[in-house]
Amino acid sequence: MDVVNIFLTGELGESLDDFVHDQRRFTFDRLGPEGPRRLVEGPMWAFVDWVMPELAGLELCRRLRADPRTAEAHVTMVLDEDDAEDRRRALRAGADDYVVGPLTRTAVLDRVLALQSRGAERTATRRFELGELTIDMAALQARWDATPIVLRPNEFRLLRFLAENPNRVLTREDLINGLGKREPPIDERTVDVWIGRLRRAIKSAGGGNPLRTVRSLGYVFDLG
Amino acid sequence: MDVVNIFLTGELGESLDDFVHDQRRFTFDRLGPEGPRRLVEGPMWAFVDWVMPELAGLELCRRLRADPRTAEAHVTMVLDEDDAEDRRRALRAGADDYVVGPLTRTAVLDRVLALQSRGAERTATRRFELGELTIDMAALQARWDATPIVLRPNEFRLLRFLAENPNRVLTREDLINGLGKREPPIDERTVDVWIGRLRRAIKSAGGGNPLRTVRSLGYVFDLG
DNA sequence: CAAGCGTGTGACGCGTTTGTGACGGGATTA
DNA sequence: TAATCCCGTCACAAACGCGTCACACGCTTG
Structure with a gap:
């Protein structure tokens, strides 16, 4: 069974349980300023808030990319509003893509499934x-x-x-x-x-x- | 074993080898201004670059459609950038669909597999x-x-x-x-x-x- | 030229398909 | 827990497709 590990910043990470859907298991965990609390096998998806209590989202994004344990993760930046300049900054900081929040579990799963089904190719027609x-x-x-x-x-x-x-x-x-x-x-x-x-x-x-x-x-x- | 014949314009066609995946064999070949270099049995997929050294992609697309040997091929136009007008022109020239490049082998295979699994009942004369x-x-x-x-x-x-x-x-x-x-x-x-x-x-x-x-x-x- | 066909076309009505407001259950969020 | 959101189903009205009819026009034949 495939496992997809999803890391979320802030409260959301706490409130979600693990989840099974379509033969696939999703694990949710909190993403702190030091990165994920536990390390895992399999594909990782990180959703990073633009604003965070302890740390700017952009900075966390850079750290995830710099850390070999998480460098391969798919990083999605969560923006409060649809600002073109913010989007550019997010992508420049290493994010793979972005969503305009707020984030719900449904939104997260939709995204993960959508991107997975489009294949691993990062530059596929998104x-x-x-x-x-x-x-x-x-x-x-x-x-x-x-x-x-x-x-x-x-x-x-x-x-x-x-x-x-x-x-x-x-x-x-x-x-x-x-x-x-x-x-x-x-x-x-x-x-x-x-x-x-x-x-x-x-x-x-x-x-x-x-x-x-x-x-x-x-x-x-x-x-x- | 199913065989899918994939034709590509430009450099890409040269650099790819034949390939087997999921019980299916894929052959790659170069697509020149006169069409495919060799003729084949089975379904054909042509990926046509928007810009080509010798010939405009649109023109090649029309030729493929006009040539009875390739009229039934599935033609995908490869665009450099996201231009709505270009897309319309591509489809009008007879392309079945389009991708926004750049094209990698993975991208090509993803697309062929996706389309095959969806359009199982391709009518003979589209x-x-x-x-x-x-x-x-x-x-x-x-x-x-x-x-x-x-x-x-x-x-x-x-x-x-x-x-x-x-x-x-x-x-x-x-x-x-x-x-x-x-x-x-x-x-x-x-x-x-x-x-x-x-x-x-x-x-x-x-x-x-x-x-x-x-x-x-x-x-x-x-x-x- | 008249009679007789053959064809074009507006109108009508029936049967079917589709659009959509309303409702309720279930999941999600606050 | 209460409030909200999402979504599948239902039922009914409206829209649509189509076969037929009837009449007008044009062509052919004698």
């Missing part, structure tokens, strides 16, 4: 644009023409899957499988509701409707 | 062109010279069937059978209505009228 739509895998955020689209986790996964298969009719079954929802079996009509919610979210960010209904078949993400 | 008309089977969408034609399912099937039998008179019966409508029996006059609707749809996308009536016989899809 971000892609389709027309006016930008999907940023690293920040788990989508934008329409620079306006952020407020998406719930399921909606983001849906959008991602659709956008990864553009110009191709996806049946409701495809979509259910694509989001990895085999158990419990999902009513196909539910997909319509997903689509409706996703459309509304895109629309309320001022976006168009790239999701075309193909009657009696499914849906397509349409590119220009 | 897309074909007849003059200004393009028919995209995967997206169930037709375009006249880059303008989408709004078609209902039945109209799409009709257009597809006509386009698959160009320059050949199809009787109303042929058309009814071609669309697989045996039950319940369809009035032949209904075909006239189908044709009329299809013509209108093409026209309102700015297209011409490739559908010629052959009095007392049926209809022809006219090429040239």
Whole structure:
């Protein structure tokens, strides 16, 4: 069984229990100014707060990179707000990517799973644009023409899957499988509701409707 | 053992060896302006650089599509930077998708595996062109010279069937059978209505009228 | 030129599919 | 623990697709 070790700064690290999902075990631990409290086998994921009580997040980030025990960890910086300059600084300090907080367990797991499934390749497409739509895998955020689209986790996964298969009719079954929802079996009509919610979210960010209904078949993400 | 043949433009094609992974053999070869150096059996994947020494990537992409030996290949365009307009152009030139480079072997394999596992049922002919008309089977969408034609399912099937039998008179019966409508029996006059609707749809996308009536016989899809 | 076909097309109505507000259970957060 | 959020399902109304009809127009034939 795969194990993924997740380290978090601040309170969050304390409050989370270990967790199993999809044959994979996740361990959570607190990340202090000296790094992780215990050393572990397997992939490590560190989420570093931008502001911390004892230490600036940037400094911790540099220390993690400098320490051979944690140099290989995947480091995600947690920002309070979406500031371009902060992002640059985070990446320069050695972070692999960033999220705009606040961080919940769901957000953490979503990220870890998303990045894992995209493969170990660090420079894989983490971000892609389709027309006016930008999907940023690293920040788990989508934008329409620079306006952020407020998406719930399921909606983001849906959008991602659709956008990864553009110009191709996806049946409701495809979509259910694509989001990895085999158990419990999902009513196909539910997909319509997903689509409706996703459309509304895109629309309320001022976006168009790239999701075309193909009657009696499914849906397509349409590119220009 | 499955074999997947991967063709790459530029240096990358030279530097990679054949490779085995998960019961599957991958062969790598260089892709020049004239297409692949050697011809192969089995699925083909071409990764085309946006910029190439001898030839623009877009042009190569079009050539691959036009060449019957490579028309069925899955073509991925490799972009240097994230430009929305370039993406559109790539897809319009016949690329199936795109990545933002730089490309490594890992990135290539990840992508091929991901696409293979998703699109298990790749239709034989994903897309074909007849003059200004393009028919995209995967997206169930037709375009006249880059303008989408709004078609209902039945109209799409009709257009597809006509386009698959160009320059050949199809009787109303042929058309009814071609669309697989045996039950319940369809009035032949209904075909006239189908044709009329299809013509209108093409026209309102700015297209011409490739559908010629052959009095007392049926209809022809006219090429040239 | 008249009569007779063959075709184009607007209109209609039925059956099906889709969109969506509402609800409730379950998980998460504070 | 209470409050909130997320999400799957349901039910109903609206939208849609499509086959048919009916009539007008045009072409053919005598």
